[in-house]
Amino acid sequence: MEGVVDHTMRQMLTKLGGIDRCVTEFIRVTNTRLPNKVFLRYCPELNNGGLTEAGVPVYVQLLGGNPEMMAINALQAAKLGAPGIDINFGCPAKLVNKNDGGSVILKQPNRVYDIISAVRNATPHSTPITAKIRLGFEDRSLLHEICQAVFEANTSELTIHARTKVDGYKPPAYWDAISDIRERSPIPIIANGEIWSIQDYQSCIKQSQCTDIMLGRGILACPDLAMQIKAFEYDRSHQKLGPQGILELLAQFSEITEAAYENRYVGNRVKQWLGYLRRQYPLASELFEDVKRLTFAEDISEQIQRYQSRMVSPVSLIS
Numbered sequence: 170m171e172g173v174v175d176h177t178m179r180q181m182l183t184k185l186g187g188i189d190r191c192v193t194e195f196i197r198v199t200n201t202r203l204p205n206k207v208f209l210r211y212c213p214e215l216n217n218g219g220l221t222e223a224g225v226p227v228y229v230q231l232l233g234g235n236p237e238m239m240a241i242n243a244l245q246a247a248k249l250g251a252p253g254i255d256i257n258f259g260c261p262a263k264l265v266n267k268n269d270g271g272s273v274i275l276k277q278p279n280r281v282y283d284i285i286s287a288v289r290n291a292t293p294h295s296t297p298i299t300a301k302i303r304l305g306f307e308d309r310s311l312l313h314e315i316c317q318a319v320f321e322a323n324t325s326e327l328t329i330h331a332r333t334k335v336d337g338y339k340p341p342a343y344w345d346a347i348s349d350i351r352e353r354s355p356i357p358i359i360a361n362g363e364i365w366s367i368q369d370y371q372s373c374i375k376q377s378q379c380t381d382i383m384l385g386r387g388i389l390a391c392p393d394l395a396m397q398i399k400a401f402e403y404d405r406s407h408q409k410l411g412p413q414g415i416l417e418l419l420a421q422f423s424e425i426t427e428a429a430y431e432n433r434y435v436g437n438r439v440k441q442w443l444g445y446l447r448r449q450y451p452l453a454s455e456l457f458e459d460v461k462r463l464t465f466a467e468d469i470s471e472q473i474q475r476y477q478s479r480m481v482s483p484v485s486l487i488s
């Protein structure tokens with residue numbers, strides 16, 4: 170997720186377990202071959218065989234409307250060791266769409282085919298090429314045509330965000346609209362959109378008929394959601410993350426972020442995560458209020474520590 174799930178967030182979340190694969194933020198492809206440093210900036214995991222520290226593969230995501238340039242850049246990512254390439258046909262941002270990238274391409278299914286097949290043909294067969302779409306741009310009238318284009322281009326897997334571009338991020342997600350596609354698809358279909366809890370997960374797989382799902386904002390609000398889902402699926406026990414666990418994660422995140430970015434960016438990143446966490450954790454709302462005017466890493470860490478010391482129970486203080 171652009172501006173949110175970078176390598177530091179992937180490191181944090183994959184350590185908690187339950188995640189089988191990550192995708193980078195989208196890398197915008199225009200009319201140049203991007204220098205290696207760009208791929209490495211978006212996906213430093215390429216220096217680690219394309220895996221997070223916890224060993225989870227990270228696919229490099231490309232966005233653009235020029236098949237030839239997409240192919241050239243996909244090959245470069247593959248050469249750098251990307252475990253897979255994901256192509257973004259879902260981004261709704263005005264500026265991105267105006268520059269011929271993301272969901273606007275869904276208006277022309279033949280272009281979806283041209284882009285994916287150019288990328289597929291340019292990259293080694295061992296590199297999976299996956300795609301992510303929405304149900305359509307304005308409406309769902311082209312959904313079957315779009316999916317047919319995806320299948321004919323030899324895509325390995327397709328993720329469907331169960332909303333149109335016009336729906337934006339507004340609930341609900343129309344999981345049932347995926348089931349038709351799933352039924353006739355020759356490739357795995359991954360359902361996405363509005364999965365915030367185990368209950369949402371259950372409804373989503375039931376309505377979409379998919380066995381695999383992609384989590385977006387849900388895992389930022391509830392960092393062990395993937396683990397909760399796996400525990401539920403495999404009938405394993407799992408102790409849900411409590412407020413103390415969340416504070417520990419935030420302290421680690423602040424530290425990792427400080428090592429990766431300039432000090433003055435740490436505050437925004439922690440605040441941004443708190444913005445998602447407060448949906449599930451009242452403590453995150455409280456902490457957000459206390460850090461919202463802070464910028465620097467050390468000030469933020471101090472507040473997190475203050476909350477951590479407040480959480481220590483009287484029993485452990487005297488034991």
Ligand SMILES: Cc1cc2nc3c(=O)[nH]c(=O)nc-3n(C[C@H](O)[C@H](O)[C@H](O)COP(=O)(O)O)c2cc1C
Nearest residue numbers: 170171194195257301330362363364384385386387
């Ligand atoms: C801030 C933000 C950034 C996003 N960036 C990307 C992106 O770079 N690539 C992508 O495929 N989807 C991106 N998405 C879409 C999510 O991957 C996901 O499809 C969408 O949020 C629906 O899932 P959710 O309801 O679980 O969040 C982004 C969404 C948000 C809110």
